[in-house]
Amino acid sequence: MDDRRGHGQLPGKEQISIKDEEDGVDLKETYLRRIERFLKGAKEKEIESLFFYSNAWRREDSRYLAGFNFLGPFNVLLITPDGKVRMGVSCPSDFRKAKEELPWLEEIILETPDMGQMARAWEKTGIHGKMGVSGLDLLPIRLLKQLQKSFPGLALVSITDMVNQIRLIKSSDELDSIRRSAALGDKAYETFLESVRDGRNAYEIMADVERTVKQGGAEDNFMIIGIGGVDVMAMAPPTDRVPIKGDQVLTEITPHIEGYCAQICRTCVKGKPTRAQLKGFDIFLKSEEEAIKIMKPGVSVAEVAKAQNDVFRSHGFGDYVTVQYTRTRGHGLGLWQSEPPIINEESKAVLKENMVLIVHPNTYMPGVGYLVVGETVVVTKDGVEILTKADRTLRAV
Incomplete structure (x- = not known):
């Protein structure tokens, strides 16, 4: 296995067992429910996959969908139509932290300076059609070009407004x-x-x-x-x-x-x-x-x-x-x-x-x-x- 990747099986809801030690809240269940809401909203807009980009200034998506407070310059989440979640991190400490805190993720990848590691690794997912991107206006040109290279014909559309609307109501x-x-x-x-x-x-x-x-x-x-x-x-x-x-x-x-x-x-x-x-x-x-x-x-x-x-x-x-x-x-x-x-x-x-x-x-x-x-x-x-x-x-x- 490439040492820059970590794999974990996304379990069914009946298998979810990670608990918050203070109040017993099933954190993984919370994140999966949020992901389901985003996938439902995307389906209504005929969007097949979702891509969330967070940087050191704007960490909201990473926190909301995985509870992950990353330390490096950026973090990305890819959600495919089957609900599986893949994460890309930008520094070794985040890679170790994510593997420890988020074993339920399908894959964790440590990105390379050319920002091509994630795109190349995720070619196997067969993503096509429309990809909804939260933080599209923040996306680095290098990463944008790598996505376009790995997924020719993929249409990137902003879902920032949809994300904001879903996050309006607080739990x-x-x-x-x-x-x-x-x-x-x-x-x-x-x-x-x-x-x-x-x-x-x-x-x-x-x-x-x-x-x-x-x-x-x-x-x-x-x-x-x-x-x-x-x-x-x-x-x-x-x-x-x-x-x-x-x-x-x-x-x-x-x-x-x-x-x-x-x-x-x-x-x-x-x-x-x-x-x-x-x-x-x-x-x-x-x-x-x-x-x-x-x-x-x-x-x-x-x-x-x-x-x-x-x-x-x-x-x-x-x-x-x-x-x-x-x-x-x-x-x-x-x-x-x-x-x-x-x-x-x-x-x-x-x-x-x-x-x-x-x-x-x-x-x-x-x-x-x-x-x-x-x-x-x-x-x-x-x-x-x-x-x-x-x-x-x-x-x-």
Whole structure:
């Protein structure tokens, strides 16, 4: 056997026995059910096989379909019409890790620099017709050319939208991870406040938060920050700027636990907030509250955006809810920190039970500057559950 390959029989459901030691969940069964959903969706689109490409920045497909947190630069999964799953990994440590953690995979291949090992090995599968590719826009040209060489006439079509739609609704296990991430985000915000209070610069503030989330069990954290007043038009990566009296200090913290993230947006003030800051921030709080109040299954995402924007319009700030000043009024959350649906008034999406989103009316306010507040919520059968619990008022530190 080629030492860059590993083989394992994909068992029938009655043979599946791998269990999560903490809660007894049959992990392999979970992944097989997800694969079945993708194959069903593909069949409806007359797609014969599925190809999932993940890179070091976008690991969602590998996590969702195999629970595999790879270490190398990329990872691929090939699913043939019979439901068999083959994996390609990009470094020896991932090869060893996959063989140990995923014995149920049909085949595991360590890719070569020319990215041809997988394509050559998988010629025997007889793939033809349409291949649905998730991450087609991320696919390296070398790999694309090897696929075209090994499978002449194969039509590659993007299934990214289909994948996003299937992943919208979260399972109880996914929600459990997101709740833990939200609780850790609350704790990280307290660290953020302490660091601002201690007079640390933006680099140091972010380092303190990073320590808190990593010690709390997060494998990753996306975070941006803003310090200042009317000069701040948005949040950004850190600098060595130190908050001074009167500065607004704002952040977005996004811990990932077991791949799943929650997000919290908060603003505080170094010293005592001014009347203008308090009055302006009250509009943001009201905007967030009005949106959360109407959220439930069947409500359109556009209505959620409009509920936020109308609060600003009623106070004469309608120009500041446009794309000139703000990107979105929130978005979905899951294995990536900015998933569909995007909350804006043009969205065609509709809320469904067990969708997870962040609602954040973040924008620039003239005379005050950029302000943020945002909650991670899960849609329930008759409303939403707010997962982030940290004080959302304009804290003086």
